[in-house]
Amino acid sequence: MSHKPTLPKGTRDFNALQVQRRKYILQTIELVFKKYGFMPIETPAMENLSTLEGKYGEEGDQLLFRILNSGDYLKELKDYTDRMLADESMDRTFLPSISGKLKDLDAKASIKFLAEKGLRYDLTVPFARYVVMNRNEITFPFRRYQMQPVWRADRPQKGRYREFWQCDADVIGSNSLLNEIDLILIYAEVFTALAVPYEIKLNNRKVLTGIAEVVKGKDQMNAIALSIDKLDKVGDEGVRNELSKYGFTQNEIQLLFEIIQSKGEQQFDELKIKLKDSAEGLKGIEELEHIIHTIAALPNKPVNLSTCFSLARGLTYYTGAIFEVVATAGSIKSSIGGGGRYDNLTGIFGLPDVSGVGISFGLDRIYDVMEDLSLFPDSLQASTTRILCCYFDKSGQAYAINAAAQMRQAGIATEVYPDVVKKIGKQLDYANALNIPFAVIIGENEIKSGKPVLKNLTAGTQQELSLADIITHIQSHLV
RNA sequence: GUGGUUUUAGCUCAGCUGGUUAGAGCACCUGAUUGUGGUUCAGGGGGUCGUGGGUUCGAGUCCCAUAUUCCACCCCA
Numbered sequence: 001m002s003h004k005p006t007l008p009k010g011t012r013d014f015n016a017l018q019v020q021r022r023k024y025i026l027q028t029i030e031l032v033f034k035k036y037g038f039m040p041i042e043t044p045a046m047e048n049l050s051t052l053e054g055k056y057g058e059e060g061d062q063l064l065f066r067i068l069n070s071g072d073y074l075k076e077l078k079d080y081t082d083r084m085l086a087d088e089s090m091d092r093t094f095l096p097s098i099s100g101k102l103k104d105l106d107a108k109a110s111i112k113f114l115a116e117k118g119l120r121y122d123l124t125v126p127f128a129r130y131v132v133m134n135r136n137e138i139t140f141p142f143r144r145y146q147m148q149p150v151w152r153a154d155r156p157q158k159g160r161y162r163e164f165w166q167c168d169a170d171v172i173g174s175n176s177l178l179n180e181i182d183l184i185l186i187y188a189e190v191f192t193a194l195a196v197p198y199e200i201k202l203n204n205r206k207v208l209t210g211i212a213e214v215v216k217g218k219d220q221m222n223a224i225a226l227s228i229d230k231l232d233k234v235g236d237e238g239v240r241n242e243l244s245k246y247g248f249t250q251n252e253i254q255l256l257f258e259i260i261q262s263k264g265e266q267q268f269d270e271l272k273i274k275l276k277d278s279a280e281g282l283k284g285i286e287e288l289e290h291i292i293h294t295i296a297a298l299p300n301k302p303v304n305l306s307t308c309f310s311l312a313r314g315l316t317y318y319t320g321a322i323f324e325v326v327a328t329a330g331s332i333k334s335s336i337g338g339g340g341r342y343d344n345l346t347g348i349f350g351l352p353d354v355s356g357v358g359i360s361f362g363l364d365r366i367y368d369v370m371e372d373l374s375l376f377p378d379s380l381q382a383s384t385t386r387i388l389c390c391y392f393d394k395s396g397q398a399y400a401i402n403a404a405a406q407m408r409q410a411g412i413a414t415e416v417y418p419d420v421v422k423k424i425g426k427q428l429d430y431a432n433a434l435n436i437p438f439a440v441i442i443g444e445n446e447i448k449s450g451k452p453v454l455k456n457l458t459a460g461t462q463q464e465l466s467l468a469d470i471i472t473h474i475q476s477h478l479v
Numbered sequence: 480g481u482g483g484u485u486u487u488a489g490c491u492c493a494g495c496u497g498g499u500u501a502g503a504g505c506a507c508c509u510g511a512u513u514g515u516g517g518u519u520c521a522g523g524g525g526g527u528c529g530u531g532g533g534u535u536c537g538a539g540u541c542c543c544a545u546a547u548u549c550c551a552c553c554c555c556a
Contacts, residue, residue, distance in 0.1 A: 004529080006547070059554055062480075122556085150556085155480085157550060166556060314554060325556095335556065362556025392514065428516035443514060457516070 010154070010162025016382035018367075022165075024380055025194065025366055026147055029167045032189045036182055038145040038169050043126040045149070049118045055125045055348070057316050063152045066115035077113035119151040123168040124317075124345070124358060131172055131356075132349040140173030140354075147363075159334050159365050168339075170358030172346070180291050180321045180341065183359045187325055187337060188303040195375050196366065197328045198336070199304045203311040204288050204321050205340070207271070210281015211309075214274065215256045216248065225312035228260060232310075260309040267307065287321065304328075319343040323359055330372040336365045383434040386474055389416040390427040391442040399442050403452065403467055410471045431457055438474060 007013065014022065030040075046067055053061055081096055096110040120126050123146045131138060147167040154160060169186060171179040184200060191198040212221040227242045234242075236257070243253050262270045268289045275281035288307055295303050313322045320341030327336055339359030346354045370376055387407060389400040400416045407414040415436070417427045424441065431439050441453040446464070454470050455462035465473065 006529095009547075057554090059480095063554080152555080154555075155553095156548085160555075164556065338556065360556065365556055390515085422513060424515055425512085426516090430516090432516050439516085441515070445514095453515090455515075460517085462515085 008162070010156035010160075012161065012163075017380070020380045020382065020384075021370075021376050022363060022367060024376070025363055025370070026165075026167065028193050029190050029361055029363075030145070030147065032186055032193070033145040033167075033169050035189075036143070036169070036186055038143045041127075041130060041144045041146055042148060043120070043123070043130055043146070045119055045151075046117045047120050047126055047129065049112075049116055051129050051349075052118050052121055052125060055317065056121055057314065059314075060121060063154055064121055065119040065151045065153050066111065067117040067119065068115055069113075069117075073114050077110055080113065120148075121152055122150050123148060123166050123360070124170065124342075127168070127170055127172075127358075128345040128356070129349055131354070132346050132351045135351060138173075141179075142172050143169070144172075145169045159332050159368055161364055164365075165363035167361040167363055168358055170356055172356035172358075173354055175355050177287060177290055177294075177321075179357050180287075181294055183339065183357065184291070184295060184303065184305055184323070185298075185300060187323070187359060188300070188305070190361065191325070192301060194366070194370065196336075196369055196373075198325055199306065199328050201308040201311050201324045201326070202288065202291065202305060202321065203308055204284035205318050206280045206284030206320060207275070207288065207309060208284075208312060210275040210278035210284055211256065211259050213278040213281060214259070215252050220246075220248075224256065228256070228310040229312035229314075231260075262309065271309075284320075291321070313338060313340060317342040317345050320355075321357065327369040327373075330369050332365055332369045332372060334365065335362070336369060337361050381435045383436060385413045385415045385434065385436045387412060387414045387438045387440055387470075388427065388431040388436045389414065389440045389442060390424050390431075391417070391420075392424065392444075393420060395444075395447065396442045399447050399452075400440075403440065403442070406467055407471060407474075410475065412471065412474050428455075428457070437477075440470065 033040075049064070049066065052064055056063075077096055096113065127144065127146065131142065145168060147165065149163055149165050151163050154162060156162060169183060171182070184202070187198070187200050208225050209218060209221050212218055212224050215224070223246045224243075227239050227246070230242070231239050240253050240257075243256070244250070248256075259271065259274050262274075268285055271285050272282060275285060292305065292307065295305060308324075311322060311324055313324060318340035320343065322340035323338060324335045325337035326333070337360060339357070341355065341357040343355045344352060345356060346352070387404075389404050391397050391400045397416070397420060404414045404416045417430065421427065428439060430436075437456070437458055439455040439457055441455060441462075443453075446452040449464070451464040451466050452470070453462050454465050454473065
């Protein structure tokens, strides 16, 4: 006997019902993306490692899935090592193996010989690469959306998978805050349509820089960001402890907390006074204020948007607005969406001074939230068949495939039970198991009269009708 | 990457300090009902106890390794 097959850690199969539900989320998002004028693109699952590495910080690099080179990937490595060892004048510090033996290989120094491709880690960096490569064909400002799987070699846990889908919308080639506003409205519209209770948290990297500048110094931005981002999780005390470990004095920490705890109507005025010595901080405040006030004045449905001055986000490339969306009910505490403005992502690939801003929906986490809160419509079923044709013998089968052809022509999803079985109960069992709402029963009498029995499997009622009447009956029936 | 946890029938789980042929509910199959399912009743099939070693007269139960699940940290959708 062969061993039981298994899946790679952190990956999942999806059954028919799960796929229907995932598509329901995807279609909802896509519809909104299109409504706001975004165009679809797709990029390969794999990118060159040179495209991916160094874009997500040190931690990010470790989480990249690397693809083994084809062919004799060890030969090049060995040849290189031998060549370097033969040349006495060469610096051996960074050799894959000082001894020249395979067992002494250093993983870090060897990797470039073994892998030159990797699975994409997100959709933003491949998008930046796409923009640079296609800059002459693209009409700027470019609004694109992209819904594809990404891979991270993280340890799986609740709401965290190694293969998951992101749904991104980005605008590149425009500095206007109108883009930030559009993206926030998209978040609100999608989560409202899905009935997911949500909150969009908004901050600005410039404000964080300003805070750092006022509290201790611009270069402390990362230390501050890293600590205060955990405020929700570890509380005031946790953040204070971490900051004093970084060498912040009690006065500095006190000042920091006074700044980030500004809330309510006066928050912007308060911050403008507190950050008056930081030009960049003031710019950030103005941006936030503009976004919040503009959205508040729109005739849209209410948008659950609030500023959160402790929001930092890890991805290193953000420079302006940063977004994060959380579900406000249920057991999924991690974010279901995130994004922000990046002023120079394409610069790394040789196209400087092009600003972009984007958001991402985490399909798998949205799914988990919706399942947790029972938000999927009952109309989503594994099978979309409306009618199962049941019969007793060969002549009934012949009648059934003909009837099915007519019903399908009328646009009704129809199945014919494929095998002649003695018991019609078995056929009805099949329909029940798949939640097929109607059965058409074809026997000797029905063939003679031309009026098969239409059975409503939900209600348990049945009546003899002509095929034409069956079709109008089903078409008028919404569920 | 660090720490903990889980794994027994298709599914959810029980199995007390190691002791003869490993259990339950649900699901499945057959029949009561050879033209009517979702209710009931009777019967039936199905597990080398995640994998590989070890301790023992004897291991689902104890030890080691490994995989896997879930959870926390780090980080993130």
